[in-house]
Amino acid sequence: MDFSVTSLLYLAALLYVIVQLVRFAFADADFTLLWTVAFGNKPENKLQGKVVWITGASSGIGEELAYQLARLGARLILSARREGELERVKRCCLERSNLQEKDILVLPLDLLDRGSHEAKMKSAVQHFGNIDVLINNGGRTQRSLCLDTNVEVYQALMDLNYLGTVSMTKQVLPHMTERGTGVVVTISSVVGMAGAPLATGYSASKHALQGFFNSLRTELTDYPGITISTVLPGPVQSQIVHNAFTEQLGKPVATAGDQQHKMQTSRCVRLILVGIANQIREMWIAQQPFLLAFYLWQYAPTWAWAFTNYLGRKRVQNFKAGLDADLAYFTKPKPKTS
Numbered sequence: 001m002d003f004s005v006t007s008l009l010y011l012a013a014l015l016y017v018i019v020q021l022v023r024f025a026f027a028d029a030d031f032t033l034l035w036t037v038a039f040g041n042k043p044e045n046k047l048q049g050k051v052v053w054i055t056g057a058s059s060g061i062g063e064e065l066a067y068q069l070a071r072l073g074a075r076l077i078l079s080a081r082r083e084g085e086l087e088r089v090k091r092c093c094l095e096r097s098n099l100q101e102k103d104i105l106v107l108p109l110d111l112l113d114r115g116s117h118e119a120k121m122k123s124a125v126q127h128f129g130n131i132d133v134l135i136n137n138g139g140r141t142q143r144s145l146c147l148d149t150n151v152e153v154y155q156a157l158m159d160l161n162y163l164g165t166v167s168m169t170k171q172v173l174p175h176m177t178e179r180g181t182g183v184v185v186t187i188s189s190v191v192g193m194a195g196a197p198l199a200t201g202y203s204a205s206k207h208a209l210q211g212f213f214n215s216l217r218t219e220l221t222d223y224p225g226i227t228i229s230t231v232l233p234g235p236v237q238s239q240i241v242h243n244a245f246t247e248q249l250g251k252p253v254a255t256a257g258d259q260q261h262k263m264q265t266s267r268c269v270r271l272i273l274v275g276i277a278n279q280i281r282e283m284w285i286a287q288q289p290f291l292l293a294f295y296l297w298q299y300a301p302t303w304a305w306a307f308t309n310y311l312g313r314k315r316v317q318n319f320k321a322g323l324d325a326d327l328a329y330f331t332k333p334k335p336k337t338s
Contacts, residue, residue, distance in 0.1 A: 024291075025288065026288075027288075027291055028263060028267065028271070028285065028286065028287050028291065029271050029283065029284060029285045029286075029291070030283065030284040030285075030291075030294065032280060033271060033274065033275055033280060033283050033284070033285070036274055036275070036277075036278040036280065037271070037274050040274065040277070040278040041277045041278050042274075042277060043068075043072055043270075043273040043274060043276065043277040044072055045277070046276075046277035047069065047072045047073075047074045047133075047273065047276065047277060048072055048073035048074065049073060049074065049075065050074045050075070050132040050133055051074070051075045051076075051077070051128045051129075051130055051131050051132045051133070052065075052069050052074045052075070052076055052077070052132065052133040052134075052135060053076075053077040053079065053107075053124060053131055053133065053134045053135065053172070054066055054069075054076065054077065054078055054079065054135045054137055055079045055080065055109065055111065055135065055136055055137050055138035055165075055168060056079075056080055056137035056138030056139065056187075057076075057078040057079055057080050057086060057089060057137070058078075058080035058081075058082050058085035058086050058088075058089060059080075059085065059238065059239045060236075060238030060239050060240055060265065061137055061187060061233070061236060061238055061265060061268060061269060061272075062080070062135075062137040062138070063089050064265045064266055064268075064269040065135060065137065065269050065272070065273075066078055066089050066093055067089075067092060067093060067096055068266070068269050068270065068273060069273070070093035070094075070096060070097035070099055070104070071096055071097050072273070073097070073098065073099070074133075075099070075103045075104070075128060076090075076093065076099075076103065076104045076105070077104075077105045077107050077124050077127075077128070077131070078090060078104065078105070078106050078107065079107045079108065079109035079120070079138070080108070080109065080138065081108065081109070081110050082108075083106065083108040086106045086108065087106055090104045090106055105123075105124065105127045105128070107120055107123060107124060109138075111138050111139070111160055111164025111165070111167070111168070112159055112160055112164060114163065114164065114167040117167050117168055117170075117171045118171055120171075121171040121172060121175070125175065130175070130179065131172055131175060131176070131182065132181070132182060132183065133182070133183040133184075133185065133276065134168065134169065134172045134182070134183070134184050134185065135185045135186075135187070136165045136168055136169065136184070136185065136186040136187065137187045138160075138164065138165070139160055139161040139164070139165070139187075139205070140157070140160055140161065140202075140240070140243055140244060140245055141199065141202050141240050141241060141243075141244045141245070142157060142198065142199045142200070142201050142202035142244055142245045142246075143198050143199070143241065143244045143245070143246055143253050143319070143325055144198060144245065144246045144247040145197070145198060145247070145316070145319075146200045148247040149200070149201065149246075149247045150247060150248055150249065152249050153201055153245050153246075153247065153248070153249060154200075154201040154204070156245060156249060157201040157202055157204070157205045157245060158201070158204070158205050158208065160205075161202070161205035161206065161208075161209070162205045162208040162209060162212075165186060165209060166212060169184055169186075169216075172184065173226075176223075176226050177220075177223055177226065180223060180225045180226075181225035181226065182225070182226050182227075183226070183227045183229065183276060183279075184213075184226070184227070184228050184229070185229045185230075185231060185272070185276060186209055186213055186229070186230050186231065187231050187233065187272075188206045188209050188210055188230050188231060188232050189202070189203075189206045189232060189233060190232055190233065190234045190284075190286055190290055190293065190294065191203040191206055191207075192206030192207055192209060192210045192230075192232055193210070193232060193294060193297050193298075194293055194294075194297045194304065194308055195308070196308075196312060196315065197312045197315050197316050197319075198315060198316070198319055198325050201245070202245075209230070210230060213228050213230050214230075216228055217281065227276075227279045227281070228281065229275060229276065229279070229280060229281055229282070229283065230281070230282050230283070231272055231275070231282075231283045231285065232282065232283065232284050232285065232286075232294070233263070233268055233285045233286060234262075234263065234285065234286025234287060234290030234291070235261075235262040235263065235286070235287075235290065236262055236263045236264075236265055236268045236285075237259040237260070237262045237263065237264055237265050238259070238265055241253060241259075241324070241325075254322070255322065255323075255324060262287075263285070263286065263287050268285050271283065271285050272285070289307075289311070292307070293307060293308065293311075
Protein backbone atom coordinates (compact mmCIF):
# COMPACT_ATOMS: atom_id res chain seq x y z
CA MET A 1 0.00 0.00 0.00
CA ASP A 2 2.79 2.41 0.98
CA PHE A 3 4.59 1.55 -2.22
CA SER A 4 1.47 2.33 -4.26
CA VAL A 5 0.92 5.70 -2.57
CA THR A 6 4.58 6.61 -3.00
CA SER A 7 4.46 5.59 -6.62
CA LEU A 8 1.39 7.71 -7.21
CA LEU A 9 3.06 10.68 -5.57
CA TYR A 10 6.15 10.29 -7.74
CA LEU A 11 3.95 9.91 -10.81
CA ALA A 12 1.98 13.01 -9.91
CA ALA A 13 5.18 14.97 -9.37
CA LEU A 14 6.57 13.79 -12.71
CA LEU A 15 3.32 14.69 -14.48
CA TYR A 16 3.40 18.15 -12.87
CA VAL A 17 6.96 18.74 -14.09
CA ILE A 18 6.05 17.62 -17.61
CA VAL A 19 3.02 19.93 -17.70
CA GLN A 20 5.13 22.88 -16.52
CA LEU A 21 7.81 22.17 -19.13
CA VAL A 22 5.18 22.07 -21.86
CA ARG A 23 3.71 25.34 -20.58
CA PHE A 24 7.16 26.90 -20.55
CA ALA A 25 7.84 25.76 -24.11
CA PHE A 26 4.84 27.79 -25.30
CA ALA A 27 5.08 30.65 -22.78
CA ASP A 28 5.67 34.22 -23.89
CA ALA A 29 6.26 35.84 -20.48
CA ASP A 30 7.63 35.03 -17.05
CA PHE A 31 5.46 32.85 -14.81
CA THR A 32 4.54 35.70 -12.44
CA LEU A 33 3.21 37.82 -15.27
CA LEU A 34 1.34 34.90 -16.83
CA TRP A 35 -0.22 34.12 -13.44
CA THR A 36 -1.55 37.69 -13.21
CA VAL A 37 -2.93 37.38 -16.74
CA ALA A 38 -5.08 34.50 -15.53
CA PHE A 39 -5.85 35.51 -11.95
CA GLY A 40 -4.71 39.09 -11.34
CA ASN A 41 -6.25 42.53 -11.73
CA LYS A 42 -7.52 43.42 -15.18
CA PRO A 43 -6.25 46.60 -16.86
CA GLU A 44 -9.86 47.48 -17.70
CA ASN A 45 -10.55 47.86 -13.96
CA LYS A 46 -7.32 49.60 -12.95
CA LEU A 47 -6.37 52.00 -15.76
CA GLN A 48 -9.67 53.56 -16.77
CA GLY A 49 -9.53 57.32 -16.21
CA LYS A 50 -5.81 57.32 -15.36
CA VAL A 51 -3.53 59.93 -16.92
CA VAL A 52 -0.77 58.10 -18.78
CA TRP A 53 2.22 59.84 -20.36
CA ILE A 54 3.87 57.80 -23.13
CA THR A 55 7.20 58.75 -24.68
CA GLY A 56 8.05 57.27 -28.06
CA ALA A 57 4.31 57.21 -28.79
CA SER A 58 4.56 57.74 -32.55
CA SER A 59 5.32 54.15 -33.54
CA GLY A 60 5.89 50.57 -32.39
CA ILE A 61 5.20 49.63 -28.78
CA GLY A 62 4.42 53.24 -27.84
CA GLU A 63 1.79 53.59 -30.56
CA GLU A 64 0.14 50.31 -29.60
CA LEU A 65 0.18 51.34 -25.93
CA ALA A 66 -1.73 54.46 -26.90
CA TYR A 67 -4.40 52.48 -28.78
CA GLN A 68 -4.96 49.91 -26.05
CA LEU A 69 -4.95 52.48 -23.26
CA ALA A 70 -7.44 54.62 -25.21
CA ARG A 71 -9.79 51.65 -25.47
CA LEU A 72 -9.46 51.17 -21.71
CA GLY A 73 -10.54 54.75 -21.14
CA ALA A 74 -7.20 56.14 -19.97
CA ARG A 75 -6.42 59.78 -20.67
CA LEU A 76 -3.24 60.17 -22.68
CA ILE A 77 -0.21 62.39 -23.13
CA LEU A 78 1.52 61.41 -26.36
CA SER A 79 5.14 62.43 -26.79
CA ALA A 80 7.77 61.91 -29.48
CA ARG A 81 9.72 64.15 -31.84
CA ARG A 82 7.38 63.84 -34.85
CA GLU A 83 4.30 65.94 -34.12
CA GLY A 84 2.57 64.88 -37.33
CA GLU A 85 2.81 61.22 -36.38
CA LEU A 86 1.55 61.98 -32.88
CA GLU A 87 -1.49 63.71 -34.37
CA ARG A 88 -2.11 60.63 -36.51
CA VAL A 89 -1.93 58.39 -33.43
CA LYS A 90 -4.31 60.73 -31.60
CA ARG A 91 -6.86 60.56 -34.42
CA CYS A 92 -6.68 56.77 -34.39
CA CYS A 93 -7.13 56.71 -30.61
CA LEU A 94 -10.25 58.88 -30.88
CA GLU A 95 -11.65 56.66 -33.62
CA ARG A 96 -11.07 53.47 -31.61
CA SER A 97 -12.37 54.67 -28.23
CA ASN A 98 -14.91 56.83 -26.43
CA LEU A 99 -12.31 59.45 -25.53
CA GLN A 100 -12.89 63.10 -26.33
CA GLU A 101 -10.45 65.58 -27.87
CA LYS A 102 -9.55 66.99 -24.44
CA ASP A 103 -8.64 63.52 -23.16
CA ILE A 104 -5.54 63.27 -25.38
CA LEU A 105 -2.72 65.80 -25.26
CA VAL A 106 -0.14 65.77 -28.05
CA LEU A 107 3.08 67.00 -26.47
CA PRO A 108 6.07 66.86 -28.86
CA LEU A 109 9.27 66.09 -26.99
CA ASP A 110 12.90 65.38 -27.76
CA LEU A 111 14.59 63.18 -25.16
CA LEU A 112 17.94 64.70 -26.11
CA ASP A 113 16.71 68.22 -25.31
CA ARG A 114 16.81 67.71 -21.57
CA GLY A 115 16.53 71.45 -20.91
CA SER A 116 12.98 71.39 -22.29
CA HIS A 117 11.68 68.56 -20.11
CA GLU A 118 10.70 70.75 -17.15
CA ALA A 119 8.49 72.91 -19.37
CA LYS A 120 6.91 69.81 -20.91
CA MET A 121 6.14 68.50 -17.44
CA LYS A 122 4.44 71.76 -16.49
CA SER A 123 2.35 71.67 -19.68
CA ALA A 124 1.22 68.12 -18.95
CA VAL A 125 0.19 68.92 -15.37
CA GLN A 126 -1.49 72.13 -16.44
CA HIS A 127 -3.63 70.20 -18.94
CA PHE A 128 -4.67 67.25 -16.78
CA GLY A 129 -3.87 68.33 -13.21
CA ASN A 130 -1.86 65.19 -12.45
CA ILE A 131 0.09 62.31 -13.98
CA ASP A 132 -0.69 58.80 -12.80
CA VAL A 133 1.61 56.74 -15.06
CA LEU A 134 4.78 57.61 -16.95
CA ILE A 135 5.83 55.09 -19.59
CA ASN A 136 9.42 55.65 -20.69
CA ASN A 137 9.34 54.07 -24.12
CA GLY A 138 11.40 56.42 -26.29
CA GLY A 139 14.78 55.32 -27.60
CA ARG A 140 16.74 53.76 -30.46
CA THR A 141 18.47 50.44 -30.98
CA GLN A 142 21.77 49.58 -32.69
CA ARG A 143 22.95 47.35 -35.52
CA SER A 144 26.76 47.42 -35.78
CA LEU A 145 29.85 45.55 -34.65
CA CYS A 146 31.90 47.14 -31.89
CA LEU A 147 35.13 47.09 -33.91
CA ASP A 148 33.46 49.16 -36.63
CA THR A 149 31.50 51.57 -34.42
CA ASN A 150 32.52 55.15 -33.69
CA VAL A 151 32.57 56.28 -30.07
CA GLU A 152 30.11 59.04 -30.98
CA VAL A 153 27.48 56.36 -31.58
CA TYR A 154 27.91 55.08 -28.02
CA GLN A 155 27.62 58.63 -26.70
CA ALA A 156 24.40 59.15 -28.66
CA LEU A 157 22.89 55.90 -27.38
CA MET A 158 23.61 56.76 -23.76
CA ASP A 159 22.37 60.34 -24.16
CA LEU A 160 19.09 59.20 -25.71
CA ASN A 161 18.22 55.87 -24.11
CA TYR A 162 19.68 56.42 -20.64
CA LEU A 163 20.02 60.12 -19.81
CA GLY A 164 16.87 61.08 -21.72
CA THR A 165 14.86 58.55 -19.72
CA VAL A 166 16.47 59.56 -16.43
CA SER A 167 15.67 63.20 -17.18
CA MET A 168 11.99 62.47 -17.81
CA THR A 169 11.77 60.39 -14.66
CA LYS A 170 13.43 63.15 -12.64
CA GLN A 171 10.78 65.62 -13.84
CA VAL A 172 7.77 63.42 -13.08
CA LEU A 173 8.91 61.70 -9.88
CA PRO A 174 8.66 64.73 -7.53
CA HIS A 175 5.05 65.18 -8.65
CA MET A 176 4.35 61.54 -7.77
CA THR A 177 6.13 61.64 -4.40
CA GLU A 178 4.17 64.78 -3.48
CA ARG A 179 0.92 62.97 -4.27
CA GLY A 180 2.15 59.71 -2.72
CA THR A 181 1.07 57.67 -5.72
CA GLY A 182 2.15 56.91 -9.28
CA VAL A 183 3.72 54.40 -11.62
CA VAL A 184 6.94 54.77 -13.62
CA VAL A 185 7.28 52.12 -16.32
CA THR A 186 10.45 51.84 -18.39
CA ILE A 187 10.72 49.74 -21.52
CA SER A 188 14.13 48.10 -21.29
CA SER A 189 15.08 44.98 -23.28
CA VAL A 190 16.24 41.40 -23.00
CA VAL A 191 19.71 42.84 -23.65
CA GLY A 192 19.30 44.83 -20.43
CA MET A 193 19.90 41.51 -18.69
CA ALA A 194 22.11 39.67 -21.20
CA GLY A 195 24.34 41.22 -23.81
CA ALA A 196 23.95 40.59 -27.52
CA PRO A 197 26.29 41.13 -30.46
CA LEU A 198 25.62 44.07 -32.79
CA ALA A 199 24.10 45.93 -29.83
CA THR A 200 27.00 46.71 -27.50
CA GLY A 201 26.00 50.34 -27.03
CA TYR A 202 22.27 49.64 -26.94
CA SER A 203 22.81 46.85 -24.42
CA ALA A 204 24.97 49.15 -22.28
CA SER A 205 22.24 51.80 -22.23
CA LYS A 206 19.65 49.22 -21.17
CA HIS A 207 21.95 47.78 -18.49
CA ALA A 208 22.33 51.35 -17.21
CA LEU A 209 18.55 51.72 -17.03
CA GLN A 210 18.26 48.45 -15.13
CA GLY A 211 20.81 49.61 -12.57
CA PHE A 212 19.23 53.04 -12.23
CA PHE A 213 15.66 51.87 -11.71
CA ASN A 214 16.60 48.93 -9.47
CA SER A 215 18.44 51.41 -7.25
CA LEU A 216 15.65 54.00 -7.44
CA ARG A 217 13.10 51.41 -6.42
CA THR A 218 14.96 50.79 -3.16
CA GLU A 219 15.18 54.54 -2.49
CA LEU A 220 11.41 54.83 -2.66
CA THR A 221 10.51 52.28 0.02
CA ASP A 222 8.99 55.12 2.08
CA TYR A 223 6.53 55.69 -0.80
CA PRO A 224 4.58 52.42 -1.03
CA GLY A 225 2.09 54.04 -3.39
CA ILE A 226 4.74 54.51 -6.08
CA THR A 227 5.60 51.58 -8.34
CA ILE A 228 8.79 51.39 -10.40
CA SER A 229 8.40 48.82 -13.19
CA THR A 230 10.86 47.74 -15.85
CA VAL A 231 9.79 45.79 -18.92
CA LEU A 232 12.30 43.53 -20.69
CA PRO A 233 10.87 42.50 -24.08
CA GLY A 234 12.53 40.18 -26.55
CA PRO A 235 12.16 40.84 -30.29
CA VAL A 236 8.81 42.53 -30.99
CA GLN A 237 7.28 43.61 -34.29
CA SER A 238 7.99 47.35 -34.59
CA GLN A 239 9.82 49.97 -36.62
CA ILE A 240 12.70 50.26 -34.14
CA VAL A 241 15.19 48.46 -36.40
CA HIS A 242 14.48 50.87 -39.26
CA ASN A 243 15.76 53.75 -37.13
CA ALA A 244 18.69 51.91 -35.52
CA PHE A 245 22.12 53.43 -35.01
CA THR A 246 24.85 51.88 -37.15
CA GLU A 247 28.62 52.24 -37.02
CA GLN A 248 28.44 55.93 -37.95
CA LEU A 249 26.06 58.68 -36.88
CA GLY A 250 23.57 59.42 -39.64
CA LYS A 251 24.22 56.19 -41.55
CA PRO A 252 20.96 54.25 -42.07
CA VAL A 253 20.45 50.53 -41.58
CA ALA A 254 21.06 48.62 -44.79
CA THR A 255 18.10 46.29 -44.28
CA ALA A 256 15.56 45.97 -41.48
CA GLY A 257 14.47 42.48 -42.50
CA ASP A 258 11.16 40.71 -42.05
CA GLN A 259 9.43 41.35 -38.72
CA GLN A 260 6.85 38.57 -38.91
CA HIS A 261 8.82 36.05 -36.86
CA LYS A 262 8.81 38.41 -33.85
CA MET A 263 6.19 38.70 -31.12
CA GLN A 264 3.08 40.63 -32.12
CA THR A 265 3.12 44.15 -30.71
CA SER A 266 -0.46 43.86 -29.51
CA ARG A 267 0.36 40.82 -27.37
CA CYS A 268 3.43 42.47 -25.88
CA VAL A 269 1.48 45.60 -24.97
CA ARG A 270 -1.39 43.64 -23.43
CA LEU A 271 1.10 41.88 -21.16
CA ILE A 272 2.66 45.22 -20.21
CA LEU A 273 -0.73 46.62 -19.25
CA VAL A 274 -1.52 43.56 -17.14
CA GLY A 275 1.82 44.04 -15.39
CA ILE A 276 1.05 47.71 -14.70
CA ALA A 277 -2.40 46.84 -13.35
CA ASN A 278 -0.80 44.36 -10.94
CA GLN A 279 2.19 46.52 -9.91
CA ILE A 280 4.75 44.01 -11.18
CA ARG A 281 8.25 45.42 -10.71
CA GLU A 282 9.96 43.53 -13.54
CA MET A 283 8.37 41.86 -16.55
CA TRP A 284 10.03 39.40 -18.91
CA ILE A 285 8.13 39.31 -22.19
CA ALA A 286 9.49 37.15 -24.99
CA GLN A 287 8.84 34.10 -27.10
CA GLN A 288 11.21 31.16 -27.11
CA PRO A 289 14.18 30.87 -27.20
CA PHE A 290 14.52 34.35 -25.68
CA LEU A 291 12.38 33.57 -22.63
CA LEU A 292 14.70 30.64 -21.90
CA ALA A 293 17.62 33.09 -22.00
CA PHE A 294 16.02 35.14 -19.21
CA TYR A 295 15.76 32.14 -16.91
CA LEU A 296 19.22 30.86 -17.74
CA TRP A 297 20.82 34.22 -16.98
CA GLN A 298 18.88 34.46 -13.74
CA TYR A 299 19.45 30.94 -12.43
CA ALA A 300 22.20 29.25 -14.47
CA PRO A 301 24.66 31.85 -15.80
CA THR A 302 27.28 29.27 -16.83
CA TRP A 303 24.77 27.60 -19.14
CA ALA A 304 23.56 31.03 -20.19
CA TRP A 305 27.00 31.93 -21.54
CA ALA A 306 27.08 28.81 -23.71
CA PHE A 307 23.53 29.47 -24.94
CA THR A 308 24.20 33.16 -25.64
CA ASN A 309 27.49 32.49 -27.40
CA TYR A 310 25.82 29.93 -29.67
CA LEU A 311 23.04 32.31 -30.69
CA GLY A 312 25.40 35.27 -30.81
CA ARG A 313 27.72 33.53 -33.24
CA LYS A 314 24.78 32.88 -35.57
CA ARG A 315 23.71 36.49 -35.24
CA VAL A 316 27.09 37.83 -36.32
CA GLN A 317 27.38 35.32 -39.16
CA ASN A 318 24.00 36.27 -40.54
CA PHE A 319 24.62 39.99 -40.10
CA LYS A 320 27.80 39.69 -42.15
CA ALA A 321 25.81 37.74 -44.74
CA GLY A 322 23.33 40.61 -45.07
CA LEU A 323 20.43 39.11 -43.11
CA ASP A 324 18.35 40.80 -40.42
CA ALA A 325 20.07 40.34 -37.05
CA ASP A 326 17.00 39.01 -35.23
CA LEU A 327 15.89 36.77 -38.08
CA ALA A 328 19.37 35.27 -37.87
CA TYR A 329 18.31 33.19 -34.88
CA PHE A 330 15.97 31.24 -37.13
CA THR A 331 17.68 31.38 -40.52
CA LYS A 332 20.82 29.76 -41.87
CA PRO A 333 23.37 32.23 -43.21
CA LYS A 334 23.54 32.68 -46.97
CA PRO A 335 26.42 34.34 -48.77
CA LYS A 336 25.87 37.76 -50.30
CA THR A 337 25.32 37.76 -54.04
CA SER A 338 27.06 40.33 -56.18
